[in-house]
Amino acid sequence: MHLEPRRAPLRGGRHCIIRQTSREDAAAQLDLERAIVRARHGIVKHEDELPADAAAYAEQRDRAGLTATDGSAICLAAELEGGGLVGEATLLRLKLRMVRHVGILGLGVHPMAQGLGVGRALLSRLLEWARAHRDADGGRVLRVELCVRADNARAIALYRSVGFAHEGTRRGFVRGDDGAFVDDLVMGLSLAPADEGPSLRR
Template identity: 25%
Template sequence: MPGMKNNRLAYMIRTGVLEDAEAVLDVQNSVISEGEYFIAVSEEFNKTPEQQRDWIRRLLENERETIIVAEMNEEVVGWIAFQAENRKRMFHKGSFGVMIRKNFRGMGIGKELIEELLDWAEANPLIEKVSLGVFSTNHRAISLYKRLGFVEEGRKIKEFKMGESEYIDDIIMYKMV
């Protein structure tokens, strides 16, 4: 599905493939290195391209999971992955994570990735609830999620310790599809 912002920058949204593993990993490393909105810090994250391919393979082989990428000029600039719960009583739901390279934010790519994921989830008879967790300081993302129909389900107070005496809440949001 092609996307466009201001009729200038065209990008494509598509289902990820195994060959995207290194590019997806590169985007993830880039976002983690910013140190702002991701749980892991760079020194904790050491996934190899082979491990990334295995992760993507598992997502694509599970009918309740997916990975969707945003590509611009044949470069993966963002992605969203939906991972389902495996317990029988939580089989109807899953959660997603989304990552966009810093230079490509604000173009509508994240919004389109989430909309594409929601379309996929609505078409999947096994998925009823889409969830996510977001740092309480990520106001831009929270605003986007609310515009797309997500509501706050709960909050984990001081879930993340960012520094000596700096904590951030984890806001849990969901949308029924």
């Protein structure tokens, strides 16, 4: 499984390169996640809950299955031209055969690069892969789902714009830094043709 790097236009005349990640990206990926966590918006982690260094971060991703090369996962990075890694999108498929057609989406953009269209470029390329990929036995991704904090309006708008539907709410699932509870939204997108399964659109 290999995706060729692709140049994607951003707002303001800038561009980024969307490419698959490798184990050598671990340090940059950890720096990206630290920056997102430090911004304290739209996340559910604290900085002391992240791995201590790049080696531990890479091992954590290995254990989670994010570095698999058999089509069970895909991880894409966005690099600004002339800059560093500013975003990442992941799709991790469920392991059990009855739900292997389901992929869990993760998306993160560096706070300093938000609003440029990095997230949309990553999401577009990821969903393109999900629609096109076929396993050796013909299996494929038919459903993509995600969870997003109810107070993350920018992310929710992005997901809705590409067809994700709000399917459920986990009330008070997240406890914010101020102690207030925040709902978590479950959103889903069907990639199945109409004759292969129910549409998730409403």
